Amino acid sequence: RYRTGDIVELLPSECSCGLKTPKVSRIKGRADEMVKVRGISLYPKIIEEVVSSMPELTGEYQIELSNIDDITVIVEVKKWVQEVDRLVNELKSKIKELTLLNVAIKIVYEGKIEHQGKAKRVLDLRQL
Incomplete structure (x- = not known):
């Protein structure tokens, strides 16, 4: 089900059932979760x-503004991970490809990001 404020992508293909209405991808996010960073x-x-x-x-992750x-994405790595530099570069690359934003990555080990109840994903430290 979809709600007002859901963000989806319209797909160019037609439905196999024959309907001519646009096909919709899965939900990409909600308009009320969006934050503006450098105009993006x-x-x-x-x-x-x-x-x-x-x-x-x-x-587990958090986005710190x-x-x-400046954007810092804080991510939890599993305890067995050793190639942290490669992981940081891969994360930066994938995020830039999808958002057009350069981000800093902060690696923390498993259990460091509190995740009881609904997770607080965006820490907006900018002054209004």
Whole structure:
């Protein structure tokens, strides 16, 4: 089901059932989760997809926005991970490809990001 404010992508292909209405991809995020960074819309769901696609990571992450629009993505790595530099470069590359933003990556080990209840994904430290 979809709700007002859901962000989806319209697919160019037609439905196999014959309907001529646009096909819709899965939900990419919600409009109320979006934050503006350097004039670019950033949806935490995009970061989540990147983090979830990498087996070295636990899936936990936070996005920290500082006063000067710097973005730091904090990710948890599994305890067995040793190639941290390669992992950081891969994360930066994938995030830039999807968001057009250069981000800093901060690696923390499993269990360092608190995840009780609904996770706080965006820490906006910018002054209004």
